[in-house]
Amino acid sequence: MNQDLWLCLPAFEAAPRAEPSPSLEARALGGDDAAWSALVARHNHRVVVSLLARGIALDVAKDLAQEAWVRLVEQARGGKLGDLKLPGLAVRQAGFLALEWMRRSTLASEPLDESVVDPSQDQEARLEETRRARCVREVLSSSSTSAQRVFQLLYDAGEARTPEQVASELGLSLQRVRQIVCEVRKKLRARWEGS
């Protein structure tokens, strides 16, 4: 990893939500290091969680997330990024790195295992993603209107809100928002484990 480049990125603390992401992304593409720092602080946790979801151990996930950001910054500096949509782009970059890492790890432990280059593994992962997405849609569509609205706002692809913001926007208590989140996630887990 390019350590010099990484040093300019911030420690991951809770990021203030003052500036909207599209504005920060535009500034980052223009070479503004402070904008990159703010974007990394805002989105790095999501990137790490995306790697944990793939079964990557926590410390490896953190390293791969760092590497993903470094590559994105390098690509932007090299003029190779026409568009910057975060955290999606960072999650995808981290996903590629995770695949490489898993292949390298498997090759190191089982050099004769041909399954590591089996493209059907990626296909299975995509099928599993599709199945899970269907579960999510089914569980959400069977939930109450207010629960659907809570999730719509919490996971808004454009600008996701915090539970506090959702509670305020919908006129619910924060406790109620958290309760809804827990109930829906519980149903989801049950569906996944049952199917």
Add this chain to the structure above:
Amino acid sequence: MNPHLSMEQLVSYVTGESSASETRALEAHVRTCARCARGLEREAAVEMSLVETASRPQRPRPRRTFAAAVGVAMAACSVLVGITLAKGAPTEAGVHTERDVDAAADSALSPDG
């Protein structure tokens, strides 16, 4: 005291709501506890499914209205009728010819013929 992390703690972590000290404590725990590491992986997978589903809203299927369906059916019928007429429409001469053939056949088959 439960030695494992609660579901609420795991959810709070993956949704980014844990405080810095809670995050440090949780991360230290999952480094040494395989069960909680699996729980974290599962909650992370739930979280990413929610994120991905939200970012890819299902496109509504194109709905063919009744009027459009009737229009298509009528157009198909028109084409079929047109083709049938163009191929099979007998000319006056054709009609006579066929009748003549039939008459000739009848007369040939008749015992008088």
